[in-house]
Amino acid sequence: MNRIVEKRNLSEDVFRFTFEAPNIARERKAGQFLIVQLDNDFAERFPLTIADADKEKGTVDIIFQAVGASTLKLAALEEGDSIANVLGPLGMPTHIEKLENPVVCVGGGIGVAPMHPIVEANRAVGNKIIVIMGARNKDLLIMEEEMKALADELIVVTDDGSYGRKALVTEPLKELCESNQPPAQVIAIGPPI
Template sequence: MFKILKKETLANGITKMVIDAPLIAKKAQSGQFLVLRTHDKGERFPLTIADFDREAGTVTIIFAQVGRSTKQLGALPEGGEILDVVGPLGVASHFDPSIKKAAVIGGGLGCAIALPQAKHLKQMGVSVDMIAGFKTKDIIILEKEMTAASDNLIITTDDGSFGMHGFVTDALKKQIEDGVKYDIVVAIGPIPMMKFVSQLTREYGIKTIVSMNPVMIDGTGMCGGCRLTVGGETKFACIDGPDFDGHQVDFDAAMRRLSMYDGMKEREEDCRLIQMADKAEDK
């Protein structure tokens, strides 16, 4: 059992939890993730490590309550316990020590995963610009933390309600055209966002790392749900990544795989109604 030491609501439906897990905290590194299970009949699901404190023996997760399992996790109280927390899993992020200037880009909830990457680079002595994109000001998270982890924080909103009006690609392009020379760009968030960031950086010849954690399911390579094509080869995000060269990832194939699950809830509801009708006929 793993005790929830602190629970905080960052925005509507987005929760931050600090978990007592000294053995995991001892080995955790940026880019890695955990697999959790809230109760003995619950499903296993992965969440990226948003932060860790080796001295305090804690790991932090930030998640959106969108499905049954994340809602069950979000319902647990501060002081409550999570049945299973396994980790750290995945290949830790590795950055070339020669890097001098980096742009770390987060899209929405992806900012929670981009934050430890920025902190990692900052600790290496790298000058870090963070670009954080949100749909609107009401769902902005971690502004204070991102400010502390970077030399320059640029927030964009799709509707212009806060910061720069536009997308993260607009902000990145402006930085580049204004003469900022990046050695590396790290982009984490929705797959379309990472795709367009990678397309932009390819034009300028800037090395780009993306985190393919959005496609992970069981986190062990068993289910095959996170199968990717990277540089023409088959990779699994959970065991080969989640970090990959953004210029090598086939984002279109990844999006097609995810679209296979569109409408699943509707099909489940249809099956439920059919089962109910069959039971009624049996009676």
């Protein structure tokens, strides 16, 4: 159980793992997370958000940045390896309801990963969705195709202007909030600006 079936390097030190976890795949909701323990000897347990899940295949996707001891050890695992203990889904799911005005989902950097299930859930209830995603540069953008497939409008920004619009995510957000159809709700996940 919890066998890694796919490992992808998305950008510098950012990885996407797909692993077997049929119960979690079946039960997870937008906004929930997992507690991961890599092996029974390595006692640290750490949280990771669920980026996606496939109920039919019984798999869960996590996207993480390898920055500390635990995530560096996780990044060293390969396809076919197993994660010893995965507890979840945990946490209060994000409240999703049908709204008249658009829902704006803002994801910065690695924050795009936990935003994905929230965008999916808003799509499922019929909300108009505008996604603003940003990163320091083009090479650090993740999940653009997935967001493009779900959003009614996708705005991509990079700090250095190497892709999309040169801006911080707050600039197009401010423009949308000042428009003649301001968002009913804004959900933002990402690093501090």
